[in-house]
């Protein structure tokens with residue numbers, strides 16, 4: 001079963017009098033354990049697709065499934081619950097709370113999981129800060145950390161809720177190439193060791209190379225889907241090869 005799936009999803013925004021077609025009839029299934037990159041020119045719909053996968057935005061048409069649940073008809077409170085328990089987010093500008101330390105930033109989304117005791121939360125925060133190599137920096141606030149360290153805090157925060165899927169919108173865009181590569185290697189290691197699904201958008205060819213699945217978008221549509229398994233690369237042109245839409 002797909003961990004996230006969109007079926008015939010379109011998204012239109014109204015910009016004054018003008019209608020912007022951000023997504024046009026997109027169908028995509030992402031299998032658990034994928035390390036999937038979404039590439040495409042600026043404005044092609046990458047962030048919109050990630051936001052719809054993450055239940056931050058609703059499609060104008062089509063269906064969205066997260067962890068087997070059809071989220072189309074859910075209330076805002078129900079969607080918040082799905083997000084809190086299933087999905088982690090990483091952003092290009094890190095989105096950490098500036099007044100909180102690294103450990104408090106990682107703890108913050110855990111406050112929504114009311115079944116966790118304070119001791120369990122403390123244990124989880126310590127575990128994930130260790131996983132991203134930041135135990136020594138637990139008490140530092142974001143402005144006392146480098147860009148790469150801030151993104152590591154964001155990764156720990158995304159994982160601490162035991163998210164099944166981490167959605168990352170250009171996670172390396174504000175980092176130099178070497179630091180960006182380190183962040184991708186960290187995400188890839190977690191993907192391989194823990195089986196967490198990662199879906200990230202990128203403009204960077206080096207980052208695309210690290211993905212095991214690569215979706216190319218243009219003008220709100222999926223143009224191609226590449227799968228790299230055991231050294232074999234296949235490229236599917238979504239409409240010709242997949243009348244039902246591509247499955248990843």
Ligand SMILES: Nc1ncnc2c1ncn2[C@@H]1O[C@H](COP(=O)(O)OP(=O)(O)OP(=O)(O)O)[C@@H](O)[C@H]1O
Pocket residue numbers: 013014015020021022040041042043044045046047048049
């Ligand atoms: N809230 C909004 N209101 C109006 N138009 C929007 C809104 N969000 C996105 N769009 C438009 O939808 C289209 C797709 O935008 P989107 O941000 O998904 O592209 P992208 O591929 O992520 O671009 P980038 O690589 O520059 O981040 C663009 O034409 C954009 O201007």
